[in-house]
Amino acid sequence: GDSVTQMEGPVTLSEEAFLTINCTYTATGYPSLFWYVQYPGEGLQLLLKATKADDKGSNKGFEATYRKETTSFHLEKGSVQVSDSAVYFCALNRDDKIIFGKGTRLHILP
Amino acid sequence: DTEVTQTPKHLVMGMTNKKSLKCEQHMGHRAMYWYKQKAKKPPELMFVYSYEKLSINESVPSRFSPECPNSSLLNLHLHALQPEDSALYLCASSPVGLHYEQYFGPGTRLTVT
16 A cells, blocks of 8 residues: 655754755555644644655745655755754645655754 | 634543534635544544545544534544543645645644543
């Protein structure tokens, strides 16, 4: 079945460092791909999405490109801030369902 | 308005109680979802409603009973829960169809004593 694999956390970085969180997927067909973020004590927020191969999603300085040849959707940000500390979920949609990766906890140190 | 609201924010209930969680959205979405999220885990899908009809039940125990009274509201009725049901319960909504993202509410933190 369809699945999403993302790097295990926690990931700890200093402020202004470059961020990459790896995500790969297994799916039949052409799902849409998403990154969701969950701040402490809150629900999930959509961070960005891509609906077809080579699409780049971007938001709040974060970017991810839908790479069909490597079945990947890695999340990147050039300069992280303390306020980016959260849990990040890579996900794909399949019919009426969203399939989530296990989540990557990110800690940014001032 | 891209907001999904959930009430209550926190709920503590005994194993013999009956309670309900409520979810509301005014984005015109015709698909609504209930998820359960345990600490340090991704959300787990429980139920999907499409056009106010239950379309997916992920083998959820009958002590959880969903209801969709209209296109804006979604309820989750709780009865005779177990301590292991303590979790964050998230509601989400989306347009019906492929490639749409889901919009999540802030969740209800449920504790079963």
